[in-house]
Amino acid sequence: MDIKLRSFPKQKIFTTAAFILCVVMFIGALSAGAVAIKAATEDEVFSGSVDELILYNHYYESASFQREYQMKLDNILYLIDRFKSEEYIKSGKTISDGRMEDAIRTLFYETTYSYEAYENVDNGYGETRTITIVGQNPSEKYGADFEVPSVRQSFMNDHQEEITRISESLIMDDLRAFRSYQKALKEIEGFSFYATDGVNVVTNLNTTESAIDSKQFTKDPAYFIYENDTLNKVPSSQEIPNTGMKYFDRNLEETLHAHYNEALKVYFSFDEHYLDEKEAAYAEARADILQWVPVVVICALLSLVSLVYLIVTTGRKNKNGEITVYKIDKLLTEIQLFIIGVLFIGGGLTFLNLCLEALRYGVYFGGYYYGFGGSIFVTIFLAAVVGLGSAGIGLAFILSCVRNLKSGRFLKNSVIYNAVYAVWYGVKALYYGGSLMRKVVLITLAICLLSATMVLAPVVAIVILALAPKWVKKFEEIEKGVNEVKSGNLTYKIPLQGEGELDVLAQGINEISEASNKAIQNELKNQRLKTDLISNVSHDLKTPLTSIITYIDLLKKEGLDCEDAPKYLEILDQKSSRLKKLTEDLFDAAKASSGAIPVRFEKVELLSLINQGLGEMGERIEASGLEFKITAEKEKYYVNADGLLLWRVVENLLSNVLKYALEGSRVYLNLKEQAGTNGKASMVILEMKNISKTELNIDSAELMERFKRGDESRTTEGSGLGLAIAKDLVRLQNGWFDIVIDGDLFKAIVMLDTYSDNPEN
Numbered sequence: 001m002d003i004k005l006r007s008f009p010k011q012k013i014f015t016t017a018a019f020i021l022c023v024v025m026f027i028g029a030l031s032a033g034a035v036a037i038k039a040a041t042e043d044e045v046f047s048g049s050v051d052e053l054i055l056y057n058h059y060y061e062s063a064s065f066q067r068e069y070q071m072k073l074d075n076i077l078y079l080i081d082r083f084k085s086e087e088y089i090k091s092g093k094t095i096s097d098g099r100m101e102d103a104i105r106t107l108f109y110e111t112t113y114s115y116e117a118y119e120n121v122d123n124g125y126g127e128t129r130t131i132t133i134v135g136q137n138p139s140e141k142y143g144a145d146f147e148v149p150s151v152r153q154s155f156m157n158d159h160q161e162e163i164t165r166i167s168e169s170l171i172m173d174d175l176r177a178f179r180s181y182q183k184a185l186k187e188i189e190g191f192s193f194y195a196t197d198g199v200n201v202v203t204n205l206n207t208t209e210s211a212i213d214s215k216q217f218t219k220d221p222a223y224f225i226y227e228n229d230t231l232n233k234v235p236s237s238q239e240i241p242n243t244g245m246k247y248f249d250r251n252l253e254e255t256l257h258a259h260y261n262e263a264l265k266v267y268f269s270f271d272e273h274y275l276d277e278k279e280a281a282y283a284e285a286r287a288d289i290l291q292w293v294p295v296v297v298i299c300a301l302l303s304l305v306s307l308v309y310l311i312v313t314t315g316r317k318n319k320n321g322e323i324t325v326y327k328i329d330k331l332l333t334e335i336q337l338f339i340i341g342v343l344f345i346g347g348g349l350t351f352l353n354l355c356l357e358a359l360r361y362g363v364y365f366g367g368y369y370y371g372f373g374g375s376i377f378v379t380i381f382l383a384a385v386v387g388l389g390s391a392g393i394g395l396a397f398i399l400s401c402v403r404n405l406k407s408g409r410f411l412k413n414s415v416i417y418n419a420v421y422a423v424w425y426g427v428k429a430l431y432y433g434g435s436l437m438r439k440v441v442l443i444t445l446a447i448c449l450l451s452a453t454m455v456l457a458p459v460v461a462i463v464i465l466a467l468a469p470k471w472v473k474k475f476e477e478i479e480k481g482v483n484e485v486k487s488g489n490l491t492y493k494i495p496l497q498g499e500g501e502l503d504v505l506a507q508g509i510n511e512i513s514e515a516s517n518k519a520i521q522n523e524l525k526n527q528r529l530k531t532d533l534i535s536n537v538s539h540d541l542k543t544p545l546t547s548i549i550t551y552i553d554l555l556k557k558e559g560l561d562c563e564d565a566p567k568y569l570e571i572l573d574q575k576s577s578r579l580k581k582l583t584e585d586l587f588d589a590a591k592a593s594s595g596a597i598p599v600r601f602e603k604v605e606l607l608s609l610i611n612q613g614l615g616e617m618g619e620r621i622e623a624s625g626l627e628f629k630i631t632a633e634k635e636k637y638y639v640n641a642d643g644l645l646l647w648r649v650v651e652n653l654l655s656n657v658l659k660y661a662l663e664g665s666r667v668y669l670n671l672k673e674q675a676g677t678n679g680k681a682s683m684v685i686l687e688m689k690n691i692s693k694t695e696l697n698i699d700s701a702e703l704m705e706r707f708k709r710g711d712e713s714r715t716t717e718g719s720g721l722g723l724a725i726a727k728d729l730v731r732l733q734n735g736w737f738d739i740v741i742d743g744d745l746f747k748a749i750v751m752l753d754t755y756s757d758n759p760e761n
Contacts, residue, residue, distance in 0.1 A: 011313070019306070019310060019392075021302060021306045022303050022395060023395055025299045025302040025303035026300075029296050029303060030351060033292075033352070034352050035355075036293070053289050058282065059275070060222075061240050063242050063245045066240065066245045069224055073256075075185055076185070076195045076266060077259050079182060080202050081197070083181075084199070086178065089171060089178055092167060095170045095174070103170065107159070107166065185202075190272075190277070191268065191269075192269050192271070193269075195267070196263065198263025217268065217269040221271070222269060222275060223268070223270070224269065225266075226264070229260070231252065314399045323403060325407065325409070328397065329404055332414065333411070334414060334416065339397050340398060344391075346390075347386055474503070478494055481493075481494035481513075485509070490520065544579040547571065548576060548579070552572070555568055599642045601640050604638065604639050604640075604641045607636060607637050607671060609643075609646060613647070613654050617655075617658065621658065624663060626661055628666075628669060632671040633671070634671075637684045637754075639684050639752040640733075640734075640755045640756070641753075642733055645732065648726075653688050653726060660746070662692065662693040668687075668689045669687070669688050670686070670687040672685050682753075682754040683751045683753055683754060684751070684753075685751050686749070686752075688748045689746065690745075692745075696743070723748075734752075735750065735753070736749075736750075737749070
């Protein structure tokens with residue numbers, strides 16, 4: 001025990017250290033991962049995923065390079081299919097009817113309408129400037145719905161200038177978007193493209209259309225050729241190591257099929273300069289991320305080892321063999337799992353986002369970006385609080401789930417498990433339950449099913465109206481009976497009207513109240529016996545004590561030389577002996593009742609013990625005039641008992657006879673042996689019978705109570721403890737003691753186990 005107590009603080013220290021290490025290393029792994037993510041995704045030339053930077057050595061093999069084809073193809077197709085050419089845009093064909101309709105409708109319903117329009121600037125470069133036009137709300141002027149044809153036509157006739165400006169504004173939007181997309185493609189160094197739908201052409205090449213041939217694109221190390229509904233692409237997605245992009249070329253073909261045109265041609269390529277720049281950026285990003293991989297791995301391993309240690313050590317049993325349950329363990333399992341998910345997913349993502357913001361030397365807050373300065377420290381502090389807090393609280397809930405698993409509380413704390421268990425328990429209870437449960441469930445289900453139909457619903461209502469009042473009446477009678485019993489009227493009986501379930505319940509309540517009434521009567525009797533006990537003890541102690549005090553006063557007055565001094569001393573001796581005997585009997589009774597007397601079982605011959613008692617009390621027997629008759633079937637009766645305690649029992653029984661038996665009558669002592677049954681040992685039975693000198697108007701059970709005598713006047717010298725002591729002493733010796741009263745016949749019965757030489761018998 002001392003060793004365990006000394007080791008407990010060390011174990012607690014180790015557990016706390018492991019908890020802190022697990023949380024810190026977990027946050028360290030995430031922080032290193034955030035640095036790696038930044039290195040992989042925020043390069044000016046290359047931005048890709050962490051996994052491809054780790055798994056693939058070259059940009060040419062990466063999925064990012066394959067996605068370059070998709071992005072370039074989408075932009076080219078958007079130009080050739082959506083905008084076609086500047087002439088096509090200026091003609092207004094890019095503006096759909098729905099788009100124009102929405103713009104006019106907005107103009108009509110705006111409270112104070114305003115719109116932006118573009119106006120040409122006469123500077124020789126074809127540039128435009130934005131102007132804003134503001135006017136009164138047309139809907140207030142016309143006071144009607146725009147959907148009314150007359151209102152609609154009137155509004156459009158009155159606002160031709162504004163509608164024209166809106167149309168020009170939409171054309172300029174499309175023209176600006178076309179030029180922006182075209183400019184973005186043309187400014188990519190090392191990237192060449194050409195696309196035509198048979199009428200319109202988009203390209204960044206300076207040669208004429210007739211001089212452009214797909215072969216000039218195949219001279220570059222990576223190219224994309226689509227013509228005559230056939231795709232030729234290098235490198236093919238089937239050839240790169242990234243198996244996740246194996247069927248990427250099929251996606252490109254499906255994109256082209258969505259824009260199918262017999263005259264459609266799309267050529268583009270990436271030269272060595274483009275690929276070399278991307279490869280250098282890829283190699284730099286890969287080197288940046290690989291330097292953080294060992295840090296992530298080491299932190300993750302340390303966190304994992306600490307977590308395993310905590311899982312193994314948490315939930316250990318205490319010295320009582322029980323697993324300590326904390327308040328956190330009592331939460332519902334679903335709540336614990338939800339908190340764990342929110343903390344590790346939401347908290348983890350929030351922490352990574354804050355880490356990335358800190359690595360960018362700024363923080364986003366309220367829609368604004370704050371550069372390097374005091375804000376970066378705020379971001380780092382928030383990241384630390386969110387990361388450590390989420391990981392620490394989440395780990396505490398994980399360990400709580402582990403403790404619940406070890407103690408078998410994990411499912412018991414679950415709402416889903418309890419709901420399923422409740423349904424299963426209900427079905428099981430219905431199957432194994434009594435008739436009442438089956439009746440209630442089946443009747444309830446029948447009522448639900450029958451009342452769901454229009455035809456049977458009135459029938460169900462009639463049945464309920466006929467039976468419900470009868471059941472309610474029985475219930476009210478039972479409720480009244482319970483209230484009567486609760487208020488103390490234990491003699492009240494609930495009227496029984498049949499043999500139904502409620503009648504059986506009423507009968508049970510009647511029996512309970514009857515049993516309670518008997519128990520109360522017995523308790524009152526016990527209280528009366530206790531009161532009598534106190535009165536009798538007080539009387540029996542007070543009587544000799546009063547005599548002693550009286551004769552001591554006489555001796556003080558008359559002196560020791562008086563004529564009656566010897567008589568006074570003799571009386572004092574008798575009364576003090578009486579008081580001593582009474583006190584000893586009282587202590588013996590208390591010890592015998594509590595079982596505090598040591599018992600040493602041995603072989604005792606009962607008949608010899610009785611003869612010895614009769615011999616020692618010969619003078620008293622002769623003075624009483626009693627005649628003792630002994631009847632024995634055998635010469636010797638050996639019992640398994642304590643010799644001293646058994647002698648006290650015999651002595652108390654003989655003393656009781658000498659005090660209360662009728663003078664000159666006979667006392668019968670019968671000894672016999674009774675065979676055992678059901679494997680039990682045989683027993684020796686001693687019966688002692690005599691005729692009482694006084695009327696025995698007392699119950700035999702009361703006669704064995706302490707300080708209880710057959711003469712209620714208590715004029716005899718007995719203490720009333722003899723039979724009580726005898727009963728307790730016999731009980732201590734694994735025997736049985738009883739008293740039988742039949743008129744003035746008094747019989748004491750003692751039964752003890754027969755002594756056997758074989759301990760197993």
